[in-house]
Amino acid sequence: MHSIVIIDQLLNGLLIGAYYLLVALGLSLIFSLSGVVNLTHGAFYAIGAYLAVRLTPHIGFAGSFVAAPAFVALLGIAIERLLSRFHRGDPMLALLATFGLAMVAEQALRAIFGASPLLYAAPAGLQDNIRLGDFVYSEYRLVMLAASVVAVTLTWLLIYRTPFGRVVRAGAQNPEMVGALGISLAPYRMAIAALGVGLAGLAGALLAPVVTIQPAMGDKILTAAFVVVVIGGLGSFRGVVAAALLVGVVRGLAAYALPAAGDVSMYGLLLLALLFRPRGLFGEHLSGEHLAFE
Template identity: 60%
Template sequence: MNLFLFAAQLLNGLLDGFYYLLIALGLSLIFSLGGIVNLAHGAFYALGAYLAFLLTPYLGFFPVLVIVPLLVAGLGMVTERLLFTRFYKADPLYSLLLTFGLAMVIEQALRWYFGASPQAYSMPSVLTGQVFLGDFVYSRYRLFQIAVAIAVVAAVWVLLNRTAFGRIVRAGIQNPDILGAMGISLRPYLSAVAGIGIGLAGLAGVLMAPIYPVHPAMGAEILTAAFVVVVIGGLGSFWGVVVAALLVGLVKGFMIAIGQSAMSMAAIYLLMFVVLLLRPRGLMGERILRFE
């Protein structure tokens, strides 16, 4: 095996991890704060891609990259207000059923309106072409995509760790009852976090539309892998999700590099299995009393 190619594959795997990161981060945030396992998260990702498909001819790619995530975030907040609020106190099984149903409603609505066939969506011409770094050739679009992802993830980190907003969200994750006793209502924070999390999924949808097929089931395709990332990373931990997403990309790239591509998806689940055996709370999962 060519050592250079091997290194290129590992690097590509790391970059591929960002694909999972945007989805998994939102999933983890919503679960950590509200205890809702959002099975509709993938459907919002698909919605983002379809909205990009609809709006790009009128607005162009770059405005869409800003507007669509905001639209999807708005939809996420409405969903939180109308649906999630009723289930925060209920048995988690109910919210699981709710979001599973919601995922099916969104996917079927897309299928009904647009048809099951993938929609043709091409990348903006300024971002086509390749970048040559010595012998390493990479897609210019993907570098842009990763830059956007890093910027957004950094912004979320700052929001959570350097602002008053973030302080309350983090406290709410650890102990919502004490927060309530101190006279702080979590409700607006729950809405905001749902908006941010679901908006991230919408952003991922826009970013992926130029390179993956835009079709109604695209959300279901990514959701399982995103859950694996959340489980590996551990609940309540920002860096856990980041590390897990990169690790998943890395393991996948490694398997393909050594010629075991058929096992590349299976290896991700094996990784989860091993992590759960050794660290049941995930790599960096914090001890959260109400989830124990």
């Protein structure tokens, strides 16, 4: 009985970690190509959730599952265009601009949909529980976990196993040299902005049935994603994956021990990381004759 509860909490932890990962991974990817921490990311997550709620009546749950992140990705492209036109070279202004846009997005959601939470439930077919002997787990949660794992795996394959990803990794290291090889980085920046932001939109659509949908919902997950990238290291794929799972699982287990300890565990991990791994989980390399990249 006891071990089943622990497995349950472990799965919950992995699930939480998977969401954090979807949001943090997008942040990290966008940072590695543009050098800017995108503060609009939480707003994109919220927009993904709102869109999922609004689209489901028209195109069904599965349809909104695809359409919401896709629409968010388009927004990401538009914003990347806007920012790159004005602020290539001044990261502070770009950072402020992303925050301003986040503010506008939150207020726009409030103006359009109102401040009170929207109601949304998982589709009827997924509201049951799966039973394996004594072990009981929500179907919808398993679907969410699977969807997140698939999305992260596909992203990994894209970055590390395709010619497209090769350009992205090269561009993160030495954009000038990539240009001198005949490759214009602009479309890649756009694609990565779309991908990164789309992952946040996907997280929003996935989480819509299990969280409170309100305009400022992005702040909470953005905070967690920041904790993850600080622990894992911006631009480090494996660092972010490891940190997200670590934060998620520790949170799951801590919440089992004491419900209020969930949040505390996250900040505790952050504190430990800052004290003992001030260069990130796997370390950030000093640039010597050339940059190292993982």
